[in-house]
Amino acid sequence: MTFKTPFVALALALAALAAAPVRAQGTLKVMTTTEDLASIAREVGGALVAVDSMARGFQDPHYVEPKPSFILKLMKADLLVAVGRELEIGWLPPLVTQSRNAKIQAGGPGYLDASLQAQILEVPTGAITRAMGDVHPQGNPHYWLDPENGKRIAAAIAGKLSELRPNDRATFQAQLADFDARLDAGLKRWAAAMAPYQGTKIVTYHRSFPNFAERFGLEIVGYVEPRPGIPPTPQHTLDLINEMKRQGIKLILVEPYFDLKTPNAIARETGAQVLVMPPSVGGVEEAADYFKLFDYDVALVADAIRKSGAK
Amino acid sequence: MRPAPIVRAAMVAAVMLAASNAAFAQVPDASPQELRDAIDQLRRELDARLSALEARLAAVEGEPSPGAAPAPSAAAVPGAKVFNPDIAVIGNFLGAAGRNDVDPAPPLELREAEASLQAIVDPYARADFFLAFGGEGVEIEEGVLTLTALPAGLLGKVGRMKAAFGKVNTLHTHMLPWADRPLVIDNLVGGEEGIADAGLSVAKLLPNPWFFLEATGQVFRGDAGDGLFASSRRRDLLYVGHLRGYRDLSDSANVDLGVSFAQGHNPAGVVDDADVGRFETRLYGIDATVRWRPLARAIYRSFLGRSEIVWSRRGQFGGEQRAAGFYVSGDYQFARRWFAGVRAGRSARASDAARRDQEAAGTVTFWPSEFSQVRGEYRRIGWADAPASHEVLVQFLFAIGAHGAHPF
Numbered sequence: 001m002t003f004k005t006p007f008v009a010l011a012l013a014l015a016a017l018a019a020a021p022v023r024a025q026g027t028l029k030v031m032t033t034t035e036d037l038a039s040i041a042r043e044v045g046g047a048l049v050a051v052d053s054m055a056r057g058f059q060d061p062h063y064v065e066p067k068p069s070f071i072l073k074l075m076k077a078d079l080l081v082a083v084g085r086e087l088e089i090g091w092l093p094p095l096v097t098q099s100r101n102a103k104i105q106a107g108g109p110g111y112l113d114a115s116l117q118a119q120i121l122e123v124p125t126g127a128i129t130r131a132m133g134d135v136h137p138q139g140n141p142h143y144w145l146d147p148e149n150g151k152r153i154a155a156a157i158a159g160k161l162s163e164l165r166p167n168d169r170a171t172f173q174a175q176l177a178d179f180d181a182r183l184d185a186g187l188k189r190w191a192a193a194m195a196p197y198q199g200t201k202i203v204t205y206h207r208s209f210p211n212f213a214e215r216f217g218l219e220i221v222g223y224v225e226p227r228p229g230i231p232p233t234p235q236h237t238l239d240l241i242n243e244m245k246r247q248g249i250k251l252i253l254v255e256p257y258f259d260l261k262t263p264n265a266i267a268r269e270t271g272a273q274v275l276v277m278p279p280s281v282g283g284v285e286e287a288a289d290y291f292k293l294f295d296y297d298v299a300l301v302a303d304a305i306r307k308s309g310a311k
Numbered sequence: 312m313r314p315a316p317i318v319r320a321a322m323v324a325a326v327m328l329a330a331s332n333a334a335f336a337q338v339p340d341a342s343p344q345e346l347r348d349a350i351d352q353l354r355r356e357l358d359a360r361l362s363a364l365e366a367r368l369a370a371v372e373g374e375p376s377p378g379a380a381p382a383p384s385a386a387a388v389p390g391a392k393v394f395n396p397d398i399a400v401i402g403n404f405l406g407a408a409g410r411n412d413v414d415p416a417p418p419l420e421l422r423e424a425e426a427s428l429q430a431i432v433d434p435y436a437r438a439d440f441f442l443a444f445g446g447e448g449v450e451i452e453e454g455v456l457t458l459t460a461l462p463a464g465l466l467g468k469v470g471r472m473k474a475a476f477g478k479v480n481t482l483h484t485h486m487l488p489w490a491d492r493p494l495v496i497d498n499l500v501g502g503e504e505g506i507a508d509a510g511l512s513v514a515k516l517l518p519n520p521w522f523f524l525e526a527t528g529q530v531f532r533g534d535a536g537d538g539l540f541a542s543s544r545r546r547d548l549l550y551v552g553h554l555r556g557y558r559d560l561s562d563s564a565n566v567d568l569g570v571s572f573a574q575g576h577n578p579a580g581v582v583d584d585a586d587v588g589r590f591e592t593r594l595y596g597i598d599a600t601v602r603w604r605p606l607a608r609a610i611y612r613s614f615l616g617r618s619e620i621v622w623s624r625r626g627q628f629g630g631e632q633r634a635a636g637f638y639v640s641g642d643y644q645f646a647r648r649w650f651a652g653v654r655a656g657r658s659a660r661a662s663d664a665a666r667r668d669q670e671a672a673g674t675v676t677f678w679p680s681e682f683s684q685v686r687g688e689y690r691r692i693g694w695a696d697a698p699a700s701h702e703v704l705v706q707f708l709f710a711i712g713a714h715g716a717h718p719f
C-alpha cells in the first residue's frame with residue numbers, strides 16, 4: 001500500500017506522457033496537388049484536417065508553375081497527396097525537394113500517391129516513344145473522374161490519415177464510410193441520368209475523360225489534340241471532321257483551360273456542340289466539390305445529348 | 312519465392328485461435344440457441360477477418376486486389392533497373408551568321424550535349440549530375456547531393472554546383488530564353504561557364520507573414536568562371552551569399568527579387584606561377600523578375616520580365632577596377648508554342664572598366680513539343696574597341712529521356 005500509490009502515480013504519469021504528444025496534436029495539415037484530391041481529403045478528414053490544393057480546378061494540371069509560395073505551404077504540411085502517374089512530373093518534384101520537409105518526400109510517411117489503388121486506364125503495353133506525344137507511361141492520370149476511383153482515393157487517404165493519427169482511426173473510417181455511402185447514392189443518380197444515352201459517341205480535346213466515359217457509357221471516338229500535349233494540326237482537324245461526319249458525332253468535350261478556336265471550327269463543320277466540361281473540382285464555380293463536379297458534368301452531358309438528339 | 316500458402320495457413324490458424332478465445336470468453340454457460348447464434352457470429356467475423364487479411368496479403372505480394380489497377384509500369388521494370396537514375400540528354404545546336412570580330416562563334420556547332428542523371432539517394436537526400444560534353448571534352452557541370460531532411464528549415468547542398476549569384480548564373484543553358492548569354496554575364500560573371508565550383512551550400516527559409524524569404528550561404532574551393540575567380544592557396548575560398556524574396560501579387564502574377572554577393576581571389580596577381588598580387592574580386596548583384604501567367608490560359612499566354620545589375624570590384628596591378636553592367640529582358644508567349652523576346656544591356660569589362668560594350672537582341676522561339684525548341688535570335692553588340700557586330704543565331708534544343716521539371 002505504501003509504495004503502491006507512488007507506483008500507480010508514476011504509471012499514470014508515464015501513460016499521460018505517452019498520450020500527451022498524440023492529444024496535443026492539432027489538425028493535420030494536408031496539401032494536395034489538385035482540388036479533386038482536396039475535396040476528397042476534406043470529406044474523409046473532416047474537422048481533423050486543414051486541406052489546401054496547389055493547382056486550381058480551372059488550370060491545366062500538367063502545367064502548374066512551381067511557385068515558391070507553394071514551398072512555404074509544403075514546408076508545414078503533414079501530408080502531401082498527389083495524383084501520381086506522372087501528372088505532376090513537370091512541377092512537383094522541385095517543390096518537394098525544396099520543401100525542407102522530410103515527411104513529404106516521395107516514399108516518406110507523409111507522402112501519398114493517390115493512384116496506387118485506383119483503376120488506371122490506357123496503361124501502355126509494349127514500347128512507347130515520344131513520337132506518340134507526351135504520353136503518360138504509367139497510364140492515364142485523369143482517373144479521378146470515376147466515382148468508384150473516388151472511393152479508392154478516399155480509402156487511401158483515410159488509411160494514410162489513420163497512420164498519421166492512429167487515435168482518430170475510427171473517426172476517419174466513419175467519415176470514409178459516410179463518403180462512400182453518399183457517393184454510392186450519387187452514382188445511382190448519375191448512372192440513371194446517363195442511362196438513356198449509353199453508347200453515345202463523343203470527341204474530347206485531351207485524354208482527360210476516359211474514366212468518366214467508361215463509367216457512364218460514353219464512347220470516345222477521337223481527340224482534338226493529335227497526340228497528348230500536341231496542339232491541333234490542320235490535317236488532324238480535317239481527319240477528325242471527316243470521322244465525326246461519318247459517325248454522326250455531335251459532342252465535343254473541352255477542358256476549361258483549352259482554347260475554343262479549333263473545337264468551334266470543328267463544330268461549325270460538323271454541326272456538333274462544344275461543351276466546356278470541367279475535369280476537376282473548381283473547374284467551374286458550380287463544381288464546388290467532388291459530388292457537385294459529377295452533378296455538373298453529368299447534367300451538362302445528359303442535357304446536351306438530349307437536346308441535340310445525338311442519341 | 313511465394314510464401315503465400317504458409318502465410319495463409321498461419322493467418323487462418325491465428326484468426327481461429329483469436330476467434331475461439333473470444334468465443335470461450337463470451338459463452339461459458341449458454342443455451343443451444345445462444346451457442347448457435349454465437350457460432351454464426353463467429354463465422355461471419357472469421358470470414359470478414361480472413362478476407363481483410365487476404366486483401367492485405369495480396370497488397371503485400373503486389374497482387375492487385377479485386378478491381379484494382381495493374382501495378383504502375385515502374386514496378387514491372389525488372390530487377391535493379393527500378394533504381395536506375397532518371398537519365399536525359401539535351402542537345403544544344405547553334406548556328407551563327409553575320410559579323411563578329413571580337414568573339415565569333417563557329418557557323419555550325421553542337422555547342423553542348425548535356426547528360427543528366429537524377430535520383431533520390433535515400434530518405435535524406437537526392438543527387439543530380441549534369442555532365443556537359445562539349446568541344447573541350449567532358450566536364451561535370453554540376454554534381455550535387457541535396458540534403459532534404461535537415462532540421463530548422465535548412466536545405467543543404469554538397470558537391471560541384473552553380474553558385475546562387477543572381478538568376479542567369481543558376482540556370483542551365485537550355486533553360487535560358489536566349490541562344491546566348493547577356494553581355495554583363497560574359498563580362499562580369501564568368502560567361503558561359505559562370506560561377507560553378509566545388510563547395511557547400513546552406514539555404515534557410517526565413518518565415519514571416521508577408522512573403523517567401525530565403526537566405527543562401529555558400530563556400531567554394533575558389534576556382535570559377537574562366538579566370539573570374541582563382542585560388543592559389545587552400546584558404547583562398549570563394550564565398551557567395553544570396554537573399555531571395557518572392558511574393559504572389561495575384562493568382563497569375565508574382566514578383567521575385569534577389570540580392571547577391573560573391574568574394575574570392577582572382578588570378579590578376581599571378582606572375583610566373585606565383586600569386587604575388589594576392590588580389591581579390593568582389594561582385595554585388597541585384598535581380599528582379601516579374602511573371603504573369605493567367606491560370607486558366609496558362610498554356611497559351613505568359614510574360615516574364617527580368618533584369619540583373621552587377622557591380623564588380625576587381626583588384627589588379629594598377630589599382631582596383633570598378634565595373635558595372637546590367638541587362639533587361641522581356642519574353643512574351645503569344646501562342647501555345649510561340650514566344651518572342653527582347654533584351655538590352657550594357658556592361659563595362661571587369662579588368663578594364665573604362666571599356667563599355669552594349670547590346671540589343673531579339674528572339675523568336677518555337678516549341679514543336681515540350682521536348683524540342685527552335686530559336687532565332689538577332690543580336691547587335693556595340694564593342695568599346697571594335698566595329699559593332701550584327702549576328703543571327705539559330706538554336707536547336709532537343710531533349711530525350713526522362714521528363715524533366717520545368718524551370719521557374
Ligand SMILES: [Zn+2]
Binds near residue numbers: 206207208
Ligand atoms: Zn493528361
